Amino acid sequence: MKIIVTDHARFEANRRDISEELIKSVVESPKQKLPSKKGRVIVQNRYFDEVEGKEMLLRVIGKEYGTEFRVIRFIKHPRLINIGRERTDYESNIRPRD
Numbered sequence: 001m002k003i004i005v006t007d008h009a010r011f012e013a014n015r016r017d018i019s020e021e022l023i024k025s026v027v028e029s030p031k032q033k034l035p036s037k038k039g040r041v042i043v044q045n046r047y048f049d050e051v052e053g054k055e056m057l058l059r060v061i062g063k064e065y066g067t068e069f070r071v072i073r074f075i076k077h078p079r080l081i082n083i084g085r086e087r088t089d090y091e092s093n094i095r096p097r098d
Contacts (some may be wrong), residue, residue, distance in 0.1 A: 001027070001028065001069055002068045002069070003023075003024045003027050003066070003068075003069050003071065004068060004069070004070045004071065005020055005023060005024075005071045006071060006072065008072075009023070009071045009072060009073055009074060012073065012074070013074070016076055017051050018032060018058070018074070018076060020084075023058070023074060024072060025045075026044065026045045026058050026060050027043055027060055027069050027071065029045070030044055030045050030060075031044060031045045031046065032044050032045075036061060036076070039063060040062060040063050040072065041061070041064055041069075042059055042060070042061050043062070044057060044059050044060070045058060049076070052078070054078075055076040056076060056077060056078055057076075058074060058076055058077075059075040059077065059098055060073075060074045061073050061075070069071065
């Protein structure tokens with residue numbers, strides 16, 4: 001699959017110290033792939049962030065065109081989400097009531 005990183009995504013990756021290789025590795029072998037709005041796809045995987053010194057979650061949002069994946073943006077998330085659940089939104093800070 002050909003992976004194209006848009007200029008905006010490349011700019012943000014440089015600003016946030018995320019390599020294009022990491023973004024491409026998430027696209028090539030995601031732990032989870034979810035449909036999104038506007039015909040986009042969310043792929044995500046865990047990785048160890050050298051700058052933060054901890055394991056984090058990288059979500060890559062893009063659009064598939066046949067054998068091409070165009071990276072539109074990504075989200076670097078400090079809290080790991082239980083990958084594999086059907087729930088696709090972020091974990092909330094609200095604790096269930098007893």
